[in-house]
Amino acid sequence: MTKTNLITGFLGSGKTTTIRHLLASKPQNQRWAVLVNEFGEIGIDGALLANSGAVLKEIPGGCMCCVNGLPMQVGLNMLLQQEKPDRLLIEPTGLGHPKQILELLTQETYAGWIDLLATVCLLDARQLSQPQYRDNENFRDQLAAADIILANKMDTWQPQDNLALEAWQAQYGLQRPVHHIEQGRMDVALLDLPRTNHTELPDAHHHHAQAKTQGLAALRLPENARWRRALNQGQDYTSCGWIFDGETLFDTVGMMEWIRLAPVERAKAVVRIPEGSLLINRQGQDLNIETRPVAPLDSRIELIHSSEADWNALQTALFKIRLG
Ligand SMILES: Nc1nc2c(ncn2[C@@H]2O[C@H](COP(=O)(O)OP(=O)(O)O)[C@@H](O)[C@H]2O)c(=O)[nH]1
Numbered sequence: 001m002t003k004t005n006l007i008t009g010f011l012g013s014g015k016t017t018t019i020r021h022l023l024a025s026k027p028q029n030q031r032w033a034v035l036v037n038e039f040g041e042i043g044i045d046g047a048l049l050a051n052s053g054a055v056l057k058e059i060p061g062g063c064m065c066c067v068n069g070l071p072m073q074v075g076l077n078m079l080l081q082q083e084k085p086d087r088l089l090i091e092p093t094g095l096g097h098p099k100q101i102l103e104l105l106t107q108e109t110y111a112g113w114i115d116l117l118a119t120v121c122l123l124d125a126r127q128l129s130q131p132q133y134r135d136n137e138n139f140r141d142q143l144a145a146a147d148i149i150l151a152n153k154m155d156t157w158q159p160q161d162n163l164a165l166e167a168w169q170a171q172y173g174l175q176r177p178v179h180h181i182e183q184g185r186m187d188v189a190l191l192d193l194p195r196t197n198h199t200e201l202p203d204a205h206h207h208h209a210q211a212k213t214q215g216l217a218a219l220r221l222p223e224n225a226r227w228r229r230a231l232n233q234g235q236d237y238t239s240c241g242w243i244f245d246g247e248t249l250f251d252t253v254g255m256m257e258w259i260r261l262a263p264v265e266r267a268k269a270v271v272r273i274p275e276g277s278l279l280i281n282r283q284g285q286d287l288n289i290e291t292r293p294v295a296p297l298d299s300r301i302e303l304i305h306s307s308e309a310d311w312n313a314l315q316t317a318l319f320k321i322r323l324g
């Protein structure tokens with residue numbers, strides 16, 4: 001059986017960062033798999049997690065319990081049966097439905113394959129004082145479904161964030177351990193803790209999107225197309241993503257500025273630059289930039305915002321930072 005953990009948390013709370021940390025500290029002799037499910041159509045976390053020593057599957061385009069239905073289930077079963085991983089880490093989208101995902105993983109199809117252990121929820125304590133997050137149904141359900149809460153991004157907390165976390169714990173979090181961490185540096189041993197929290201969650205307002213046929217694969221560029229754009233909408237959020245072919249090059253500084261200044265809450269990119277790859281990950285003002293000497297197969301950019309943004313104006317500016 002594959003030991004399996006859900007790694008939940010709201011948009012940009014640090015799920016992928018945590019998974020990267022876990023993969024870096026996994027026992028060498030073990031085989032791990034990661035299933036990453038993104039709100040955006042484009043699929044970028046896969047690129048952020050590439051070459052980190054695990055089998056990787058991506059489900060882009062919305063919450064995994066809504067988007068994919070049967071193809072997702074067949075794909076997950078194949079992953080378990082063919083790869084026989086010792087451990088599977090599942091990152092649902094920050095706008096995912098933990099109740100339905102847990103129901104999906106505990107159904108008969110996976111009995112004998114999945115040993116579902118502790119659900120870990122990442123929390124950015126700064127968001128407890130912001131009603132747009134604190135009152136968001138997905139944000140609340142994820143915390144309610146957690147067995148372990150990781151209050152991440154400690155380095156960014158102000159004294160009031162600590163107080164908000166303490167107040168929240170006193171009101172809701174008492175039965176669950178809350179660990180304070182930075183950069184997703186959780187103790188790997190926590191993954192072996194059992195699932196103990198069986199809180200009855202309300203049925204979330206989730207609207208099953210139309211079934212997609214792509215199964216467990218990130219979106220690709222149609223043959224001979226140089227670029228395409230894909231929009232997604234749901235749970236009051238909107239995303240816009242672009243894929244450019246492997247030939248397209250971007251100006252490094254121009255791309256960093258475009259991402260930094262884009263008037264959206266969440267931005268991610270893995271793009272080709274003259275020096276190789278540029279990886280940018282931004283949540284609010286939290287910005288992480290990396291370069292790698294190897295060029296990516298294509299360039300991918302994804303923006304997420306809680307209301308409509310002027311995607312066309314952003315696209316015009318994006319096209320101007322293409323080189324040649
Ligand atoms: N300042 C700070 N930023 C962090 C920390 N952990 C993650 N981040 C940043 O927060 C952003 C979102 O992280 P990510 O792991 O992609 O979030 P996800 O959407 O939950 O997968 C990235 O820019 C990360 O570099 C932390 O402990 N402190």
Ligand SMILES: [Mg+2]
Binds near residue numbers: 017091
């Ligand atoms: Mg992520």
